[in-house]
Amino acid sequence: MTCYHAEEWKWLLKNAIDWKTILPLYYSSFPTEDFENEEELHEFFDEIFAQVSQWSDRSVTPRARLLDEKGAGIIENGSTVPSKELQDFYREAADLGFFGLAVPEKYNGMGIPVTLSLFGTAQVGRGCSASFIQLGAFIFTADMLERFCAPEFCEKYIPQIVEGKISGCMCLTEPNSGSDVGSMRTKAVATADGKYLLNGAKIFISNGGGGLALVLARKEGAPEGLKGLSLFFVEEWIEIDGKKHHNYTISKNEDKMGLHGSFTCEVLFEDSVATQVGDDDQGFKIMLHLMNEARIATGIQSLGGIEASLDRAFSYARERKQFGKPVAELPLMKRNLEDYKAEMDAFRALIADTISWYDIYQKLDLKVQHGETLSPEHKQLLSKAKKCVRRRTPIVKYYGSEAYANLSLKAIQVHGGYGFMKEYDVERLHRDSIGALLYEGTSQIQSLMALKDLLKAILSNPKRWFGSLIKGHPFAGYIEGCEQTTKTFREVQYSFKKNFTSLVIKCLRLGNISVFLHPKNWQKQENIDRLMVHAETCCQALSYLETLRVLDQHAQMDDSRKELFWSYYKLVIPRLSGIYSDWKMYKPEKGYDVSESDTTEMNVEQNREHAAVSS
Template structure:
């Protein structure tokens, strides 16, 4: 039976010592997030995740969701009661707008709690996670009437939300979608079509489900320029604003899938359902990308979350399982064998997971803070710089942390040996659950193409140049600090590799676009290593300052220094391999005719 303990101490270190969020107490939301409040919320959030969500994780995986003949869907045993607890405790409204019933706390704090919930039970955490994305889209693009009608109930949790993009014949290429929207005299639309792979599309957790649906208005232009976004409730609101008559939307089937069985992934049928346009006609992608960007950061957190729980259980097993003797001589002389954790290759796997998790947590929260500042910073230049960071790092966080999350789940399974392949130990579920995060909300290959093909050149390369400057400044300012030298040298080398890769793309990709496509995955991971390395530089500097001041848990802080050094010695050198592959170009990759495969 797997266990989970929320990494509250590490999260507090990131928030308080690395990010120093107390310096933003002049901004809305942050003024209410005192150190005591933050610690209390993380403590209670971690407790809720481990005691309420986590015990249902294997139950949800075994039972899955069940669809009845009438199209209704029952979630696994215990989910409804747990969701009621989640809703009553107000976790869904942690960072939501107080004007609609939210608590208005910083998004960076909500992101921390989101990690805990996703580690404890990824499939379950998706229900409120998708609702948060729908809330963001309605908040930013909805009319005042739409906000008033939907946001209070969605923030409170009695209504939930979804996003409906994919159709049987199109996934990423949304220009091919066929769902139709026919205008009605009262200003509404009749929505007809079919959507697939819709997470939380139908369930019994909430009183209403608010679907955000991409569709093409009759007569609209072909391609992505003719797509609009609609609110399509499961139950149409009545005159009192409550869930009223049933709309023409139903679950046609539940997808049978590899993992996240506790989440209802549905085929959704729209049969002249009543829908309401959000924002401008034919500008639906702009509105949907508000939700997509929220979702992509959330999926990056899922990658981190699965990696964290897999790591925790692998550590427990490695400490308990007796297997062989240490190469340097017996360590547990009173036992028949030494525990697995004495073996270097086991340590290699555990340290790799730990080094990625701790830097990944810092990168997620650093970026979530930028999201807060992009809206709240008092200076326009600061808001723009924060927004630039968000746009640039979103594909990196989604792509790299979910790839690493899957790799780390497999590594944790390997630590268990044969028991890792057996369901009761839980490792194989983590592997299956982690796999989807690399695919949905834009497959990781699409994230890499977005980074290379769009984000690098945006606004004349303003964001990437700012990233180079920030990381380079850190390495330069701390170059003379001997205690930081093992870290700054690695950061500088990785940054040089990233700059060379960027220059190679500038010189070669325009003339031959396949060079950009062939380089994109390696470039994304090269970028990810530098970003994670930078987080280690910031973490180590903060830890060293606390040690020098005699402040904090000495063992915890010294472990930071060791783990950061491992990252620089064992993981950061991979930037050179990524650069070599990028510089080799696309010729050998694209040379064979399709018939030769």
């Protein structure tokens, strides 16, 4: 890891995580059995983070190219057989204790905050995106077992996960049901002993042959759609008459464009013995917890890929000379590299803040799942954390994966023709980046989720939304007396709310604000469809807004963080201006129809935005 990355991560670990809230959720008081005080605990956290970072840089990164060339392994007799390179990765992770960082001590884990585990996975993601996926299969399986499965399964399998002996997979996608999860056909038939027999096929399953599977299926007589799905826990091997037998088979490992070092499998269930998890028809609701966890993880994975791509781009630009000087010193390239760096640093800050909220949510939600009664304060905290995680989940998945694909492509361009050659890692990194755009819900699915959540928030109380719009007006006095970064953020926030409100009124044919304030006027599907056209640009705008929000918070903690706020602000203001121009051009009756008056209005607005950037 470059010294620069190390310093950034250290600052975030110390300052961007709400330790005052998180630590009491894990440790009732100090001293504990292992730590005399909180300072000693933080030193332990720093040591763990340093060890994981060194492992990634010294072992995971050098192995990445060979793992890409040789692949994750093979399919043999219906099971996956990991390659030597992947086996070495598993062994090293287990030796380091990585699989058990956030696992409770009663299952032989360390029981430390989830934050440390996620910060560590980000370092692995910088070393190798494919290895990140395989690592995640151990971590999420342990969490899902502890959170939702029967104690006997937890006691049997979580210690094995900690030792790196077994992992799992999430089985949703079927040949004819991708994003349309509710259309899946895998069936579950009850048996006399309370078990179920599953029949069906799942495709594109990451780590399909890990040994354990959480499977969405439909019971006989269950309703169609998402509401009719139940969740089942299935072991790859079961014992019959004292002998081990396949319970489901791996029929294929996909030959992918990238991420060659990870298994992506077709899994066949043929009278596979399964145990139900949770109540009838609640499968998707439970699985959604894992899906959201995986989406945040994809954002973290993308950050690792961005760091790896830009590390190589910066290094090459400093070493490569053209026109008598390093490429990095040529004016246009210098400006581009500064922009790439600003986006990477800003997204890293967003990820760190999201991890902090996610840790709070995970810990309190686990208490609820285990039947504990929360105090009024903890109930309020859980509600706040849940809302933040819900809002951030599609944003970090969307923004991270899109930025990874874009910045890894830019890293290739920095290398010129050499970037197109397999001799250089940026070629592999860009191939790997495409996967993040697709799995755990495409960018378009994330955009629709983000827009749906925003509309739901407005619909719950339109008057509050409109009131915040009035209160947030620059002339309303709301932003007077603030730090300049806060004042600027609130101006950007007001601009988004104003432009989005205009878009909603136009697309939903609400006519004016008075009609906007009554949710019953929002019901026509054809009007909603018009708004959906703008889901992706809305998600982009929300991504920039949420990132600026976090950067402003960090600027209040430390004056040295203000430079990043302004660098990112100058980067995204022209993007936001373009988005608002797109919204203004859209005509519900005609689609995009640009008249002379429209372009004049847009040019005036753009000039205002660009003037703000200049000043």
